Amino acid sequence: MVLKGSGSKIELEEITACPECDSKHLIRDYNRGEMTCSGCGLVVDDNFIDQGPEWRAFDAEQNEKRSRGGAPMTVMVHDKGLSTDIGWGNRDTHGNVVPTRNRAQLFRMRKWQNRTRASTSADRNLAMALKELNRLASKIGLHRRVREDAAMLYRRAVNQNLVRGRSVEGVAAAALYGACRRCEVPRTLNEITAASRANKKEVGRTYRYISRELKLNLQPASPVVYINRFCRELELSGRVENAAIRILNQAVEAELTSGRGPTGVAAASIYVASVLYNSRKTQKCIAETVGVTEVTIRNRYKELAENLDITVQI
DNA sequence: AAGACGAAAGTGGTTGA
């Protein structure tokens, strides 16, 4: 983590690899505030911040005493949660009640404090986008790690001037989709756009754009990551789920999956597995859950049946 | 009647000239 100060602005930049030898094994010495590369010994950073707790606490009382003041730093708030708020209680630092004649002044100070927090248009844009990201993530039910990653992607997009000319909703949805892919949390583009105000075409286009510009180098999602969730949604047993994964692995080996949509292949595997284990779901039912058509399931499942020597008793 | 099957035509994205 490097602090880059320019005037009143502080930028935080995550270091993940050694600039000298590109090794990812970096040793953090929190006592000295140094980060060294275990490969070549280079001191990568000599001024980084320990974001962990300040002391270990062994009981509730110690925890109370030793915890840091304020919330932890987060990329999910436009100023990373590092700004200062003027509290709403009408009391001064000594706990004395602020006299009525000074309350209007306090109110004005509070108002301007809030206004100056998001001073530039870029800040305001970021604040709006992060709000939108959070809304989307809550609607879809994504956990904190994915949200933070999405927020990080959005910030990088803003820094590289990729947002100008595009809608905040579209870029936010695209960042979230990218974060899902990076974190291997399977969400289809359809699911994300259903929660977003932007349409699928725009989100898809924006996603490809920022993926290319930010050099995310994301591989197509593996169909396996979808199996668990879709089986759960279809209320299929663990036995069927395992069978679907086995079928899918065979399909991967037989090279039946490359170039095919991952959801289609996953859907076909689930369908075959459900038939084999006598918990048949209709093609229509699976198609609706997975978000492909019955025809796609049929085409994929025909290929599986032809190439994998699966005997389906109907 | 519901589900499965398959043909045909159309759509949107990728690739290579």
Added chain:
DNA sequence: TCAACAACTTTCGTCTT
């Protein structure tokens, strides 16, 4: 920039259970 292409969708008629 454009045509060719593969994957996928939509629609619809037919067959099977």
